[in-house]
Amino acid sequence: MKEDLFIKSAIQQFKDYKALAERTFAQLNEADFHFQPDTANNNLAVNITHLHGNMRSRWTNFLTEDGEKEWRSRDAEFEEQHLDHTALLRLWEEGWKCLLGALESLRPEDLEKTVTIRTKPLTVIEAIHRQLAHYSYHVGQIVFIGKHIRKDQWQDLSIAKGQSAAYNDQMKTEIK
Template identity: 45%
Template sequence: MSLGNEYLKVVQEGFKSVKSLGDKAISQLSENDIHWIVNKESNSVAVIVKHLSGNMVSRWSDFLTTDGEKPDRNRDQEFINTILSKHELITIWEIGWNRLFATLSDLGEQDLLKTVYIRGEAHTVLEAIERQMAHIAYHIGQIVYIGKQLKNEEWESLSIPKGKSEEYLQQILEKNSSK
């Protein structure tokens, strides 16, 4: 396997992992929770999802041939909460992710050093992918943080629960030694 193809495989797995964190966080939230904001300057989970989806659709549509900031995208509108239900939120969430994964799966190592544009600024495909990973992970972190604040003790950890590191390590070591 070549370095470029390995990178594309690793980055797809990375996006799947980040999406999974978002899926698991959103699944713990109620209809009311998705609209909660701490103050007027903050964003609800619904707004964050709307923004992420709008960003992903814009960036990953016609990825190699058009600017990632599409003329029909209204970024400011993404920060107005118009999502009415959790079902609608999940539908919008999946639209963005489906566009991202479809485009990523079509890329080959020969594409990684090609130039793409985002708001008129040149990036290699590699840079554009890394930019998206950072942006998406940042917002998924916000969703997780909001979920933890809202659910408090009811929150189901998405990784190793506090105080369980040693127990987790032992489970991994035992699992690996039985192979």
């Protein structure tokens, strides 16, 4: 059934972006999570607290309540919380658990339903796409900041520059 494939694909896409950020986190130390690149950009800690708040708000009672919950304090998510690495990763996991739990509970017929985010009606598919785009945007920020911090010590998360042909050759070999 195509609807099952969509749900499975969405779950995998979210997990892939989660893994990109986590592979970035693994290259950093405690202080790096609070590195402020400049006043216009958020540090990793702020990105994590924002994603946590957004995920909990959007995915708690996903099919039955507006995705912008009254208990959410979005503005506070963008203020430095001075949380340590352990607390930040706890928030990170809590947000992702909420998101993935909601997606894993969806049935194919749920995709035809309408949900709301900030009173705007969206199909479930539109809401999933919206959040996937939002989270990938922030994961991109996380990776960029990680690369900025690590500079020449950065370990690539995908195909290293200049290595596309070798990677393609390896993939051809693995497929056979």
